[in-house]
Amino acid sequence: MVTSSTALFLLYYTFSALHSTSSTDTITHSNSLRDGDTIVSNGGTFALGFFSPPNSQHRYIGIWYNKIPIQTVVWVANRNNPINTSSPLLKIDDRSNLAIFNGNQTTPVWSTNLSLPITQKTSSSSLFYKLLDSGNLVLYDQNRGENRGASPVFLWQSFDDPTDTFLAGMKLGLNLTSGAKWSLTSPNGEFLFELKRTGSPEFYLKKGSNLIWRSGTWNGRSWSGVPEMTRGFIFNYSFVDGPDEIYITYSVYNKSILSRFVLDDLGAVHRWTWVEGSHRWTSFWSAPRDACDEYGQCGRFGMCNSSNNNGLICSCLPGFAPKSPRDWYLRDGSQGCVRKREVLCGEGGEGEGFLKLEKVKIPDGANARVDMSLGIKDCEVECRNNCSCTGYAAADVTGEGSGCITWFGDLIDIREYTDGGQDLFLRVDAIELENSMRTSKSSFLTKKKLLLLVVLLVVGILILMSVMYYLFKRTKRRGLARRERVQMQLLSLSNSDSYKGSSPCPKEYEEANANFELPFFDLDDVMVATENFSSNNKLGSGGFGSVYKGRLSDGREIAVKRLSRSSGQGTNEFKNEVVLIARLQHRNLVQILGCCVEKEEKMLVYEYMPNKSLDFFLFDPTKSTLLDWPRRYEIILGIARGVLYLHQDSRLRIIHRDLKASNILLDAEMNPKISDFGMARIFESKQTQANTNRVVGTYGYMAPEYAMDGQFSIKSDVFSFGVLLLEIISGKKNNGYYREDPLMNMIKHAWELWKDGRPLELVDPSLGNSYPEQDVLKCIKVGILCVQENAKDRPTMSSVIVMLGNEATIPPVLKQPAFVLTTNPKYSDSSTSGTGSRSINEMSTTIVEGR
Structure with a gap:
């Protein structure tokens, strides 16, 4: 009955509103939801009910935006168990689980599957499910919940079982105590977006066991692989790395803005924002977007830059050379790069040093260590004293930088940005370090010459502007004088004998x-x-x-x-x-x-x-x-x-x-x-x-x-x-x-x-x-x-x-x-x-x- 067509959806929604429980936002033992009924959150932002995806006859229970004409589903309960009957039912069963029944069958197609002990404080009659204005469906205990003036106590929530959409207030990450995961799965089930904690925590987009894209590590203000997050004029992201939970969540500064983060069937993540004027969803950000977003595009110790004009997006890090030049120029980065010379890592780290690579997506943190007690200077000492350390970076780039990330072994999936990213310090041999210093010195002299040229140019422009201003003022004075003469001539016309007295006013x-x-x-x-x-x-x-x-x-x-x-x-x-x-x-x-x-x-x-x-x-x-x-x-x-x-x-x-x-x-x-x-x-x-x-x-x-x-x-x-x-x-x-x-x-x-x-x-x-x-x-x-x-x-x-x-x-x-x-x-x-x-x-x- 519901399709992707706006007109059909509006007809469906109007019909549903006339035959629904849309006046309430709760489901209790005394009321159930039949096909065509909906419940609507208190602020009217979200609705819950039965729906069918476009080009499908299957029925599902889902949550969608209530106030926009295009039905946009953000959560599906029975995504793996569709209903084929014409009379599905959603109700609270005898075990206080929210369950979906297919026709008159006694076995539910789907349920919350909770084991709730019936005690003096928790009885089946005191439980109710409530749809919040955040899009979260929550199971509350009335005896211990908000009705007694205490903080709301919930026993289950849909936010703990996300599907393909990440809404404001949700968590994506891991519960270290229970082992639960908050991750996104594409509607077709082929793609997964999840947090990987090995080494430095970051999010990975995967198809099966193959990595497609990674977010980069959290640097205190954004993921290093998502430079757009530094422009946080709409969203406020928070990353929590605690003993019990590790997750990311966000809020929207302007509550009237509708926005969602979605994993689609093509293996891409999108940040969609609703534009009221054009009545459509607009992609604010997406990934992967270019070849350099593909995981490991340039192989080990390679670096990717999509803005290179020569068409070769891959290059080796300083001190490294292609392992197989023939494959390299075929733009197959799987071979990657190897060191040109061995680093003479001895006592005190003599004969080598670190080069700073600016504005990069730092390497995959799977083989990295994080120590938040170290500053950036201590981090260099830590890496220098360990010959296996191939590079380091600040774990938190806010302020002067704090925390330490050190990498051991191969560095993979590095890319350059023109705006965004952070600094990576790469271990190189003495020759490479000297060449870099010589290049820097030459660059400094060049910059000095350019600075002198700019100063001379600015002085010349100021002199030219002064001359032009003088000429302009002189021309303006002449123009004003000429204008005055013209006005006098015009005035004299009205005083002439041929014109005098002819005006009625x-x-x-x-x-x-x-x-x-x-x-x-x-x-x-x-x-x-x-x-x-x-x-x-x-x-x-x-x-x-x-x-x-x-x-x-x-x-x-x-x-x-x-x-x-x-x-x-x-x-x-x-x-x-x-x-x-x-x-x-x-x-x-x-x-x-x-x-x-x-x-x-x-x-x-x-x-x-x-x-x-x-x-x-x-x-x-x-x-x-x-x-x-x-x-x-x-x-x-x-x-x-x-x-x-x-x-x-x-x-x-x-x-x-x-x-x-x-x-x-x-x-x-x-x-x-x-x-x-x-x-x-x-x-x-x-x-x-x-x-x-x-x-x-x-x-x-x-x-x-x-x-x-x-x-x-x-x-x-x-x-x-x-x-x-x-x-x-x-x-x-x-x-x-x-x-x-x-x-x-x-x-x-x-x-x-x-x-x-x-x-x-x-x-x-x-x-x-x-x-x-x-x-x-x-x-x-x-x-x-x-x-x-x-x-x-x-x-x-x-x-x-x-x-x-x-x-x-x-x-x-x-x-x-x-x-x-x-x-x-x-x-x-x-x-x-x-x-x-x-x-x-x-x-x-x-x-x-x-x-």
């Missing part, structure tokens, strides 16, 4: 000007980026000047708006864009990267829009086919969000005053970005309307009250948005030429079609029939609402966005819109400005191609 405008932060580009950098304003890089032009494509030294593509020296209008536009758009941040507004004011040049640097402007696609019969209805609808929504940001959500309340298709740029994903803030105006937060004696904008997009009387407000932008919306639907310009009526504009045409009940005839023919009629009708209604003659009848942009999302919010009856500024089609995309509120005597053209 000079206080907010000058405050924005005084506090703006915008990167300044050097003229040389801009010229390099645009290839000296090459005609090949020219994107378009207007009354203000030209726009060029460029590429900065860091690879970014840019658009450079270069004001023409002869442009009277461009100076004010420049001032507006520097102060306004630099402070605006929205996904549907074009981003300004900086400006350049140097000599007579005034330039703005924008992000580059690879798909040019909306009119480039919209009014071209061929390119308009690239704008299907979903794309047009997203463009409409994007423009609406951008205008709403200007009117309501930005720090400065801004009226754009020149919304049109050529000022809507498209990025690589065809997302719309509003551009050209040269004619924009700042409003006070409570201001609703303003007047101007200089009408600027574009024929066909200007609201009636603005074009005729010079009055503008946020509703002026709403009118322009409505015109733009109808243009996006129809694919035609508002002031385009209509053959049946040369004075007809888009607004009038849309209204006539709406009155006649033929509004869908407005739709761009390039869309064919591939558009949702309801969405298009909704957009036409919103467009007509936005171009109402009376500004009060037009919705705000926040209402526009609501109506685009919910047709039910649109008024059911539409009024006739405004039919204003019908003019000669040849001026259909011209920006205007005037000195009077009604007369238009100045004209310039804005950008006609995307940036």
